[in-house]
Amino acid sequence: MNSILDRVAKDCGRRNSSSASTSGDIFEPLSSSNAKQRGILVEWINSLLPHLSLPINASDEELRAYLVDGTILCQLLNKLKPGSIPEFGGSGHSLGLSSENIKMFLAAMDEMGLPRFQASDLEKGSMKIVLECLLTLRAEFMNVGGDGFNTPLSRKSSSDASTRCKQLGETFGCADVAYRQELSSTHSSPSSTEGKRKIGSDSKFQRALRSPVMAEPSAALLHHVGHKFHEVFQLKQGGYADLPPSKISEMMKSNSLDIAPTQSLLSVVNGILDESIERKNGEIPHRVACLLRKVVQEIERRISTQAEHLRTQNNLFKTREEKYQSRIRVLEALATGTSEETQIVMNQLQQIKNVKIKMEEEKKNEDQDVVRLMKEKDDHSQEIATVKQEMEIAKRTYEQRSVEMEKEAREAQQKLEERLKEVESLLKESTNRVKEIEMFSESKSQRWSKKENVYQIFTEFQLGALRELRFASQSIKQEIVKTQRSYAEEFNQLGAKFRALDHAAANYSAVLAENRKLHNEVQELKGNIRVYCRIRPFLRGQKEKQTVVEYIGENGELVVVNPSRQGKEGRRSFKFNTVYSPTATQAQVYSDIQPLIQSALDGFNVCIFAYGQTGSGKTYTMTGPDGASEEDWGVNYRALNDLFRISQMRESTFKYEIKVQMLEIYNEQVRDLLSSDGSQKRLGILSTSQPNGLAVPEASMFPVNGTSDVLDLMDTGLRNRAKGSTAMNERSSRSHSIVTIHVHGKDIKSGSSMHSSLHLVDLAGSERVDRSEVTGDRLKEAQHINKSLSALGDVISALAQKNAHIPYRNSKLTQVLQTSLGGQAKTLMFVQLNPEVASYSETMSTLKFAERVSGVELGAARSSKDGRDVRDLMEQVTSLKDTIAKKDEEIEQLQLLKDQKNVSPEANGEKRSPHSFR
Numbered sequence: 001m002n003s004i005l006d007r008v009a010k011d012c013g014r015r016n017s018s019s020a021s022t023s024g025d026i027f028e029p030l031s032s033s034n035a036k037q038r039g040i041l042v043e044w045i046n047s048l049l050p051h052l053s054l055p056i057n058a059s060d061e062e063l064r065a066y067l068v069d070g071t072i073l074c075q076l077l078n079k080l081k082p083g084s085i086p087e088f089g090g091s092g093h094s095l096g097l098s099s100e101n102i103k104m105f106l107a108a109m110d111e112m113g114l115p116r117f118q119a120s121d122l123e124k125g126s127m128k129i130v131l132e133c134l135l136t137l138r139a140e141f142m143n144v145g146g147d148g149f150n151t152p153l154s155r156k157s158s159s160d161a162s163t164r165c166k167q168l169g170e171t172f173g174c175a176d177v178a179y180r181q182e183l184s185s186t187h188s189s190p191s192s193t194e195g196k197r198k199i200g201s202d203s204k205f206q207r208a209l210r211s212p213v214m215a216e217p218s219a220a221l222l223h224h225v226g227h228k229f230h231e232v233f234q235l236k237q238g239g240y241a242d243l244p245p246s247k248i249s250e251m252m253k254s255n256s257l258d259i260a261p262t263q264s265l266l267s268v269v270n271g272i273l274d275e276s277i278e279r280k281n282g283e284i285p286h287r288v289a290c291l292l293r294k295v296v297q298e299i300e301r302r303i304s305t306q307a308e309h310l311r312t313q314n315n316l317f318k319t320r321e322e323k324y325q326s327r328i329r330v331l332e333a334l335a336t337g338t339s340e341e342t343q344i345v346m347n348q349l350q351q352i353k354n355v356k357i358k359m360e361e362e363k364k365n366e367d368q369d370v371v372r373l374m375k376e377k378d379d380h381s382q383e384i385a386t387v388k389q390e391m392e393i394a395k396r397t398y399e400q401r402s403v404e405m406e407k408e409a410r411e412a413q414q415k416l417e418e419r420l421k422e423v424e425s426l427l428k429e430s431t432n433r434v435k436e437i438e439m440f441s442e443s444k445s446q447r448w449s450k451k452e453n454v455y456q457i458f459t460e461f462q463l464g465a466l467r468e469l470r471f472a473s474q475s476i477k478q479e480i481v482k483t484q485r486s487y488a489e490e491f492n493q494l495g496a497k498f499r500a501l502d503h504a505a506a507n508y509s510a511v512l513a514e515n516r517k518l519h520n521e522v523q524e525l526k527g528n529i530r531v532y533c534r535i536r537p538f539l540r541g542q543k544e545k546q547t548v549v550e551y552i553g554e555n556g557e558l559v560v561v562n563p564s565r566q567g568k569e570g571r572r573s574f575k576f577n578t579v580y581s582p583t584a585t586q587a588q589v590y591s592d593i594q595p596l597i598q599s600a601l602d603g604f605n606v607c608i609f610a611y612g613q614t615g616s617g618k619t620y621t622m623t624g625p626d627g628a629s630e631e632d633w634g635v636n637y638r639a640l641n642d643l644f645r646i647s648q649m650r651e652s653t654f655k656y657e658i659k660v661q662m663l664e665i666y667n668e669q670v671r672d673l674l675s676s677d678g679s680q681k682r683l684g685i686l687s688t689s690q691p692n693g694l695a696v697p698e699a700s701m702f703p704v705n706g707t708s709d710v711l712d713l714m715d716t717g718l719r720n721r722a723k724g725s726t727a728m729n730e731r732s733s734r735s736h737s738i739v740t741i742h743v744h745g746k747d748i749k750s751g752s753s754m755h756s757s758l759h760l761v762d763l764a765g766s767e768r769v770d771r772s773e774v775t776g777d778r779l780k781e782a783q784h785i786n787k788s789l790s791a792l793g794d795v796i797s798a799l800a801q802k803n804a805h806i807p808y809r810n811s812k813l814t815q816v817l818q819t820s821l822g823g824q825a826k827t828l829m830f831v832q833l834n835p836e837v838a839s840y841s842e843t844m845s846t847l848k849f850a851e852r853v854s855g856v857e858l859g860a861a862r863s864s865k866d867g868r869d870v871r872d873l874m875e876q877v878t879s880l881k882d883t884i885a886k887k888d889e890e891i892e893q894l895q896l897l898k899d900q901k902n903v904s905p906e907a908n909g910e911k912r913s914p915h916s917f918r
């Protein structure tokens with residue numbers, strides 16, 4: 001019997017593990033069922049051996065580790081059945097080798113007739129078999145003893161074996177073990193072939209009977225009350241007809257039928273029918289018929305309950321399906337909603353793009369306007385130059401012609417006079433000769449009668465000559481009149497030309513004024529505060545050449561990348577009026593700011609300053625490198641040169657006077673850099689700007705008339721400039737240097753005058769100071785620099801917001817530059833960047849300052865803000881896309897679930913093992 005049970009249990013165990021997924025609740029996964037079994041087992045072991053305190057949620061492998069040396073197993077058995085392993089003595093200590101312990105435990109299990117596992121299962125195989133064996137052991141001792149201990153089942157009687165087998169079936173989740181066992185005992189009669197056939201074929205009906213509703217009551221319940229039916233089966237060996245009436249009525253009265261396993265009921269029905277057939281006459285005694293009816297009624301009741309249950313389940317499935325359908329609808333609606341939202345965002349994005357494109361087009365148009373205006377201006381200038389040249393030529397021709405004509409007139413006059421004199425002398429001579437002849441003829445008339453004719457001829461000749469002379473005299477007079485007339489005509493023509501030239505000259509001033517106006521309109525179109533960003537190249541001999549500048553756009557875009565952060569988050573983009581790459585030349589940079597220099601000659605105050613950390617190229621841009629050739633000249637030299645050039649061009653209409661001051665602001669003290677004695681005298685700043693435009697009137701001021709003057713002055717200034725050394729740049733400038741060019745112009749024609757100033761500022765290094773690196777004087781310097789730079793930022797920011805109060809007075813720097821910041825003044829800032837990775841954080845703070853300044857200019861600010869908006873929207877769109885993708889996934893999963901649910905429960909049931917319906 002033991003071996004049969006063993007085999008059955010093993011069989012059960014195998015099948016159970018092979019169909020593990022169907023052994024528990026049909027929706028419960030294998031792992032969770034395993035975990036539950038483990039939990040029950042561990043709890044049981046802990047209740048028996050509390051000193052172990054095994055963790056309730058121990059995994060298979062942890063449990064294996066506890067059990068593998070067999071100590072706990074032996075202790076367990078000794079606790080349940082003291083002395084079952086004598087060598088172990090229940091001391092709780094392992095006495096033997098682990099293999100010995102396990103052998104002893106398995107032998108004890110064999111002796112009890114309980115299913116066992118193999119030692120190898122505990123060492124490395126599936127723990128499932130081990131668990132099942134131990135759970136059987138638990139069931140053995142818990143169900144039977146009531147108190148759970150020390151009262152194992154007697155394995156002597158076949159009914160006990162049947163019961164235990166049912167318990168095994170329950171424990172392993174295989175109801176049919178119990179069922180077969182029961183049937184085999186019920187139909188042990190050799191004549192009951194029909195019964196055996198039924199056992200072999202497990203009909204749908206029978207399977208349905210073993211569903212949760214139709215299945216036999218629990219093993220425990222059966223144990224207490226089910227034996228009534230065993231009794232019947234025992235009695236039935238003698239035939240149902242022979243059952244004592246008291247037994248039958250007791251069965252019918254009691255609730256035995258309600259709790260009897262359906263198979264038992266069917267067996268009774270089959271038995272009665274078999275018996276009736278065997279008896280040939282087919283008669284069934286009344287009381288047996290009653291029992292039969294009662295049993296059939298019970299079966300009917302169960303079938304109807306089952307049908308009801310199936311209906312309920314069906315409804316449940318339908319409700320669930322509807323729930324899933326509605327969820328799917330909600331998710332579909334959500335997904336559609338999300339795409340609508342995306343569409344709205346995309347539309348907004350498109351609108352913003354359109355606005356951006358429109359703005360860019362407007363800017364392009366403005367730029368084209370600027371180019372056109374510049375061209376017109378150039379054309380005007382050329383026209384003026386041509387008129388001027390023509391005027392010069394005409395003037396010279398006129399003067400030449402006048403001189404020539406005067407000379408010609410003088411010569412003609414002279415000739416005429418000479419001729420007249422000749423004629424007069426001739427006339428005199430002729431008259432004398434005539435008189436002589438008359439006298440001679442009177443005295444010698446008679447004597448010389450012969451010569452009368454000769455005299456006549458001579459007289460006629462003389463008269464002819466006289467007539468010729470008169471004629472010549474008349475033609476000369478006519479010529480003189482003619483020449484005088486042509487002179488008069490020429491004079492008239494020249495007069496007309498002079499009048500035209502005079503008119504043109506009068507217009508020339510107006511055209512110049514118009515030109516100046518156009519020029520300033522162009523400058524205003526470009527903005528009164530401009531930010532140009534310049535990136536310094538890596539220095540010669542520098543090894544580390546990794547740059548933080550990722551992208552330089554043609555339209556002033558700049559993307560900087562954080563070397564310590566990957567991806568999108570590490571990138572930051574900026575927008576300025578212009579960004580110069582490290583290869584930009586000094587000439588290229590200057591050509592963009594040149595129009596501002598011209599504005600200074602038109603009466604506008606201009607301020608150009610370079611901002612950036614030490615070593616970023618401020619001095620290079622403003623002054624140029626040490627000992628620079630003309631090609632490397634910085635803004636200062638080029639600006640002054642240009643002022644001379646333009647003022648010379650305008651000399652016929654304007655008279656300019658250019659003077660230069662050079663100041664230094666060091667530790668909030670203003671010093672004169674052009675003082676010949678290198679004066680350390682501190683200068684005062686006038687609180688309000690003076691009519692002559694001098695904020696620091698005490699500072700030396702020198703007139704400059706040419707490049708050489710400028711070079712000399714700059715040299716003096718640079719020599720006097722205070723310098724300090726920090727860890728960053730040994731040639732570091734820790735002071736602000738300001739070159740101020742004062743322009744005084746006078747309109748020659750109108751006599752009106754104007755005054756303007758051009759400030760060229762090389763600011764001190766903007767780097768933040770690490771207090772641990774500098775102390776004392778250096779720290780003080782740094783604090784002053786920080787204060788003045790932030791005051792500069794505040795002033796510009798206040799101007800941006802059009803505040804009533806502009807905090808000029810917060811630093812000496814802003815006080816000196818006051819006239820060139822705000823109002824009609826034009827300001828340009830060079831943002832100098834050092835592209836090295838080590839300077840990343842300084843670069844970022846420089847760019848943020850510049851962004852704050854560029855925010856003043858609406859155009860730049862707007863476009864930079866647009867850039868940010870677009871970026872923000874792009875991020876929103878990306879996150880929305882992610883959400884949609886997630887939602888799609890959820891929908892897919894739900895669809896999958898729905899498809900699974902749509903498979904009919906019956907079909908499911910067919911696929912499942914019968915063990916799933918207990």
Ligand SMILES: Nc1ncnc2c1ncn2[C@@H]1O[C@H](COP(=O)(O)OP(=O)(O)OP(=O)(O)O)[C@@H](O)[C@H]1O
Nearest residue numbers: 536614615616617618619620625729731732733765
């Ligand atoms: N565009 C450039 N092309 C070539 N060399 C440059 C450029 N800009 C700067 N340099 C070089 O980089 C070094 C540092 O430049 P510079 O002295 O102008 O920096 P800075 O910002 O004025 O520093 P400081 O605050 O100390 O005055 C110099 O050797 C300079 O010649």
